[in-house]
Amino acid sequence: MIDPGGFARLEAHCEKTDRTGQHRAGALNCVAMILLNKGGRIADITVDDCVEFAAAMRVSHRAARHVTLFYTLLFEMGILGDDAPPTLAAARAPGQRTVQQMVDSYNIVSPRVRELLIAYFTIRKPELDYASLRGLATVLCLNYWRDLEKHHPGIDSIDLAPEVAAAWKHRLKTIRESKQRQGQKREKPERILLAVRAFYLDLAQWAVTDPARWGPWGVPCPIRANECVGTKRERASKARMHQRTRQRAPVLPTLVATAERLRKEAVARLEVARAVAPREHFTVDGETFIRSGGDITKTTFVYDAETGRRRNFGLEEDEAFWGWAIIEVLRHTGIRVKELMELTRHSFVADTLPSTGEVVPMLQIAPSKTDRERLILVSPELGDVLATIIHRVRNGKAVLPLVSRYDHHEHIHSPLLPFLFQRRIYMQNSATNRNFVARCIDNVLLASGLTDASGEPLRFTPHDFRRIFATDAIRTGLPPHIAAKILGHTDVNTTMRYAAIYSDDVIAHHRAFIARRRAQRPGAEYRDLTPEEWQEFLGHFELRKLELGIYTRDFGSPCVHEHACIRCPALRPDPAQAPRLREIIANLQSRVDEARQQGRLGEIAGLEVSLAAANDKLTAMNRLTERHGLVHLGMPDFRSAAGRSS
Known part of the structure; x- marks a missing residue:
């Protein structure tokens, strides 16, 4: 036997950590195969040996579950060394690429532009996280320059001709670099235009400060500032997001109730299945199953007695529990999915209120999108959910297991931490x-039977819970700047963009505004009217009707022209009375002529004021007639072509 002492220690560790059954045997076989190929003892196995063996197993399509478990056992025993990656996935992961590797992955043809992009990304790298740097490299290398090289072979300068720049902007409206979405309309091309414009402006600024190095690249930017503003698309995107929130917020209680029901049903099925002996029949919720063979204390497989379909009640219970836990935490906190997966036992902190000395439980959210930590108050409902999660993950042990989490954005594995959202798979x-x-x-949604307006199954993303949380918080009176602090937004406008406004909210808040305004005014202004006051108010509107139009004098205000209405600017002329007004103008003109002939100079000044006011009213009538009249647009007449003359 090869290294009996080493295998004895390995088996003892398996017993200590409750690794039994076929998974344990498979992991021990993996270690034995490494020794058969490499020789030596278990203590001599290295990380490279494990990675090489895992690659060979993947080529031969052998079971991957044992491959990951054997590495975990060796790591836990300290055989792989203190600086070994915590998981096999971390050992196999390529990690973060260098700037040169990023640029070269896009096969840039021009050596000059390739060197320019590498230098540009090198300068920008310290101020960007890895995900943002990869996104910027995708825009400048793939969406911008690689597209230009594809359609303009031999291009070697970023000083683009107007027709070249225009053609590239036109192509940018359609997705061309993705096989799954090729040919589809790009939703927000302005983001790419903004990044490329920033690239040109950065080079222009650097050309001023360091002309020896960047001077040749200080060329005019082919993108105008107004081309980077997609106001119409932003409004459409915001409307779609609000409509999505309005559609999902009312059915959230149904989703929550379904998650709770599925969890209870899964627990009941699993308890019944584990209580029967292998290969025995049992009935749960009207369905008959057959318990499979094996250890009844471990993963429980059953067979449907009618269809023969194999089901894993242990896995179903596990997914039902985590479906309930995920939905509860997301809806009570409004955190991002990345922040959800990064919650650890260390996230719980206690804060003491300075005014009362009360100790309040808080949940510390690790830096995520905005790279800022924040605290969220733990409500009793949220506290109960988190306590249930911790109890499950501990599984009777004193502390939470330490695991490593892979960050798909940063392409790195975290240190070993007591993450809350972890599950036991393959021992x-x-x-x-x-x-x-x-x-x-998705499992909870499928069981709920919820559908959208078109009858299709409703879809929920983790971010939908965040938008619903923001909407409910603001609707229930939480100030927007406080909601922004809870959600981790640096700009309150982002929070308001999340919040979907309902029509009944507009009515309710407007009524509340009127009520608050009335409360600040004297109460006498809102007393009940007497019948005499009401009749006086109605009579005012009867007195506004005149021969030439409507007198728009406010109620309670005096007549400043002593009923000389033709002079008053408050008279709104009626275009239908234009003939009558012309008669009045002619009469006034004849009276002015008569006064001049008879030498009544005292009357002339008053008559001329009235005559000028009447001419102004006639001009206003003509203007209203032109504004509201019908205009012939010169539309073609097809009656003759249709064989009709009338």
């Missing part, structure tokens, strides 16, 4: 990922 604990979170939510 080893691992942190949950985005795919598992999405699958658990």
Whole structure:
């Protein structure tokens, strides 16, 4: 036997950590195969040996579950060394690429532009996280320059001709670089235009400060500032997001109730299945199953007695629990899915209120999108959910297991931490990922039977819970700047963009505004009217009707022209009375002529004021007639072509 002492210690560790059954045997076989190929003892196995063996197993399509478990056992025993990656996935992961590797992955043809992009990204790298740097490299290398080289072979300068720049902007409206979405309309091309414009402006600024190095690249930018503003698309995107929130917020209680029901039903099925002996029949919720063989204390497989379909009640209970836990935490906190998966036992902190000395439980959210920590108050409902999660993950142990989580954005593995959202798979604990979170939510949605307006199954993303949380918080009176602090937004406008406004909210808040305004005014202004006051008010509107139009004098205000209405600017002339007004103008003109002939100079000044006011009213009538009249647009007449003359 090869290294009996080493295998004895390995088996003892398996017993200590409760690794039994076929997974344990498979992991020991993996270690034995490494020794058969490499020789030596178990203590001599290195990380490279494990990675090489895992690659060979993948080529031969052998079971991957044992491959990951054997590495975990060796790591836990300290055989792989103190600086070994915590998981096999971390050991196999390529890690973060260098700037040169990023640029070269896009096969840039021009050596000059390639060197320019490498230098540009090198300068920008310290101020960007890895995900943002990769996104910027995709825009400038793939969406911008690689597209230009594809359609303009031999191009070697970023000083683009107007027709070249115009053609590139036109192509940018359609997705061309993705096989799955090729030919589809790009939703927000302004983001790419903004990044490329920033690239040109950075080079222009650097050309001023360091002309020896950047001077040749200080060329005019082919993108105008107004081309980077997609106001119409932003409004459409905001409207779609609000409509999505309005559609999902009312059905959230149904989703929550379904998650709770599925969890209870899964627990009941699993308890019944584990209580029967292998190969025995049992009935749960009107369905008959057959318990499979094996250890009844471990993963429980059953067969449907009618269809023969194999089901894993243990896995179903696990996914039902995490579906309930994920939905509850997301709806009570409004955190991002990345922040959800990064919650650890260390996230719980206690804050003492300075005014009362009361100790309040808080949940510390690790830096995420905005790279800022924040604290969220733990409500009793949220506290109960988190306590249930911790109790499950501990599984009777004193502390939470330490696991490593892979960050798909930063392409790095975290140190070993007591993550809350971790589950035991194939005899080893691992942190949950985005795919598992999405699958658990989809399982609950499928069981709920919820559909959208078109009858299709309703879809929920983790971010939908965040938008619903923001909407409910603001609707229930939470100040927007406080909601922004809870959600981790640096700009309150982002929070308001999340919040979907309902029509009944507009009415309710407007009524509340009127009520608050009335409360600040004297109460006498809102007393009940007497019948005499009401009749006086109605009589005022009767007195406004005149021969030439409507007198728009406010109620309670005096007549400043002593009923000389033709002079008053408050008279709104009626175009239908234009003939009558012309008669009045002619009469006034004849009276002015008569006064001049008879030498009554005292009357002339008053008559001329009235005559000028009448001419102004006639001009206003003509203007109203032109504004509201019908205009012939010169539309073609097809009656003759249709064989009709009338």
